[in-house]
Amino acid sequence: MSASLIANVVIAGVLTGLVYGLMALGLSVIFGVVRVVNFAHGEMMTIAMYAAVLLFGAFKLDPLLAALPVAALFFGLGYALQAGLINPFITRPEHSQFILLVAVATILTNVLLMVFGPDARNVQTDYMLDSWAIGQVLFDKARVFAALAALATAAGLFTFFRYSRTGTAIRACADNHLGALIVGLNVKHLYALTFGLGAACVAVAGCIMTLLVEVAPSVGPGYTLLGFVIVIVGGLGSMLGALLGGVLIGVSEALAGLFIDPSAKSMFSFGLLILVLLLRPQGLLGRKP
Amino acid sequence: MSREARVGALLALLAAALVALPLAANSYFLSVATLVLYFAYTGQAWNVMMGFAGQLSLGHALYVGLGAYAAAALFTQFGIGPWAGMWLAMALCVAAGVAIGFLAFRFGISGVYFALLTIAFAEFTRIGFDHIGWLGGPGGLFLKVEAHKTTDLANLRGGQTMFYYVMLALAAGAFALCAWLLRSRAGYYWRAIREDEEAARALGINTFRWKLLAVAISAAMTSLAGVFFAFYYNNLFPEQIFHISQSIEIILGPIVGGVGTLFGPILGAAMLTALADALNNLVAAMGWDIPGVKQVFYGVILLLVVMFVPNGIWPPIAKRLGLGRGG
Numbered sequence A: 001m002s003a004s005l006i007a008n009v010v011i012a013g014v015l016t017g018l019v020y021g022l023m024a025l026g027l028s029v030i031f032g033v034v035r036v037v038n039f040a041h042g043e044m045m046t047i048a049m050y051a052a053v054l055l056f057g058a059f060k061l062d063p064l065l066a067a068l069p070v071a072a073l074f075f076g077l078g079y080a081l082q083a084g085l086i087n088p089f090i091t092r093p094e095h096s097q098f099i100l101l102v103a104v105a106t107i108l109t110n111v112l113l114m115v116f117g118p119d120a121r122n123v124q125t126d127y128m129l130d131s132w133a134i135g136q137v138l139f140d141k142a143r144v145f146a147a148l149a150a151l152a153t154a155a156g157l158f159t160f161f162r163y164s165r166t167g168t169a170i171r172a173c174a175d176n177h178l179g180a181l182i183v184g185l186n187v188k189h190l191y192a193l194t195f196g197l198g199a200a201c202v203a204v205a206g207c208i209m210t211l212l213v214e215v216a217p218s219v220g221p222g223y224t225l226l227g228f229v230i231v232i233v234g235g236l237g238s239m240l241g242a243l244l245g246g247v248l249i250g251v252s253e254a255l256a257g258l259f260i261d262p263s264a265k266s267m268f269s270f271g272l273l274i275l276v277l278l279l280r281p282q283g284l285l286g287r288k289p
Numbered sequence B: 001m002s003r004e005a006r007v008g009a010l011l012a013l014l015a016a017a018l019v020a021l022p023l024a025a026n027s028y029f030l031s032v033a034t035l036v037l038y039f040a041y042t043g044q045a046w047n048v049m050m051g052f053a054g055q056l057s058l059g060h061a062l063y064v065g066l067g068a069y070a071a072a073a074l075f076t077q078f079g080i081g082p083w084a085g086m087w088l089a090m091a092l093c094v095a096a097g098v099a100i101g102f103l104a105f106r107f108g109i110s111g112v113y114f115a116l117l118t119i120a121f122a123e124f125t126r127i128g129f130d131h132i133g134w135l136g137g138p139g140g141l142f143l144k145v146e147a148h149k150t151t152d153l154a155n156l157r158g159g160q161t162m163f164y165y166v167m168l169a170l171a172a173g174a175f176a177l178c179a180w181l182l183r184s185r186a187g188y189y190w191r192a193i194r195e196d197e198e199a200a201r202a203l204g205i206n207t208f209r210w211k212l213l214a215v216a217i218s219a220a221m222t223s224l225a226g227v228f229f230a231f232y233y234n235n236l237f238p239e240q241i242f243h244i245s246q247s248i249e250i251i252l253g254p255i256v257g258g259v260g261t262l263f264g265p266i267l268g269a270a271m272l273t274a275l276a277d278a279l280n281n282l283v284a285a286m287g288w289d290i291p292g293v294k295q296v297f298y299g300v301i302l303l304l305v306v307m308f309v310p311n312g313i314w315p316p317i318a319k320r321l322g323l324g325r326g327g
Helices: A003-034 A041-059 A063-089 A094-116 A141-163 A165-175 A177-182 A187-209 A217-234 A239-259 A262-279 B003-024 B027-052 B061-078 B082-106 B111-130 B160-183 B185-195 B197-202 B207-233 B244-257 B264-286 B293-308 B314-320
Strands: A131-134 A137-140
Touching (some): A003 A165, A003 A217, A041 A063, A041 A217, A063 A094, A063 A141, A094 B111, A165 A187, A177 A187, A217 A239, A239 A262, B003 B160, B027 B264, B111 B244, B160 B185, B185 B197, B185 B207, B244 B264, B244 B293, B264 B293
Antiparallel strands (some): A131 A137
């Protein structure tokens, strides 16, 4: 097995991992602030993937551009979902929240199944089979574009949370719920805003993911689980941790696929998850609870 | 009537109806009733961990799957029957549950993190079993299906009525065990831990040990459901039996019925199974044969139940019948 083959696989893993990381970033932001685990995250991503496929089919719109309108739509839907459905549940026990979001996930998956049928769909852009070669090492154009888009979106979100007034207010809610209420922040609105941002993240991730894989209604739960693995490894609530976790899982999947068996790849992810939970339960970059 | 007398009357009525059911019901109805009892049983088992001791498991498919594979492997590979095999199934699941619980509780993992850990172990095992060629891998493990003319209780080979009574016995046993557990020392300790673990520890309760006991009992009970599953359906696929949807199905009954109550898991299982069955018939009758329709209805109804009856259906009914909080 040549070094260049391994290098190619690792690079593909890193680039795919950044898109995974963006998806998980949405999950992490929502949990970090609202303290609700979004068990419908992968299903939301699947809907975004379908949106990208449809926009491409109808207008030949590149998924990288489709990400903008889809993210805006998802922001609105996420806001409504949190304000209307989830907000009454934030003080209820975890199993209650779990069932609520499992119900939402079931509805989303099966509406997709009803409308589009079980067959897989994809997009075919003209650069999808191209790559840049640097020596022996190949960089898939589609993967590079996808990873750059993921990084740009994540950077935008970082900037928002770090520097804007609203972002600071949201971080205040996450740090101290009661304190935020006392100083007069509209916590319900900020929670809904956060959920909307998380949904927008997953929308962008879903759109650009269509450059890498095909989509079927049944892929949702797998992405939900993948999202959990990544955020726990990186640290639930840590934004940088989500990206790091995404890259780690992307690389470990790619290497497991190369050295062992592609069907065993998620076993390594779950193994990694169990190790991290036991040895460093707050995740690699998470703060101690 | 006193509260005890009313509970007793309700139980006697329920027991009489369930024992007499095969006299009146056809084979199809009996299979639905068997399914209700199956989910009442697994719900009861999950409830020991979550409802009594407050430890949320979202990975109970692990114990169903391990129990099923243990008993089925002994039967198909060595000809050892289920009544002997179930002990191995139980031992294996108790070991797995205690190992997970030991690691989690030792390292102070609780709440959402504990729930995600249980999912991780179940998923890890699911993919692992896909790669055990000796047990069929992803192609599945099959038990020989003979013509079920005679009832062979020793090997759990027989018709619908036999399986119905076996499941009824299991469910009744689980109910009695849980009723006893709730009144035992363990039951009081568990509820103290569920309500406030720190306070429980301050009172001198060894919370680590009692939580482990809850996991062990819950895992042992669930493993028997797995043994039943193996001999009832005669085929096992890792993709199905260890899948997270199996874990979700197990916990829906007690959550819809009422977490921590004795009748909740039974009522929840009955309502959800009846609902799924009614949706099947409705979809067929209306000619909406598009895949997914049924699940959308199911999801919507689930959503409405958790939104408007957050503590489950049984507690308000129990109050009306004068049965206290239903516990």
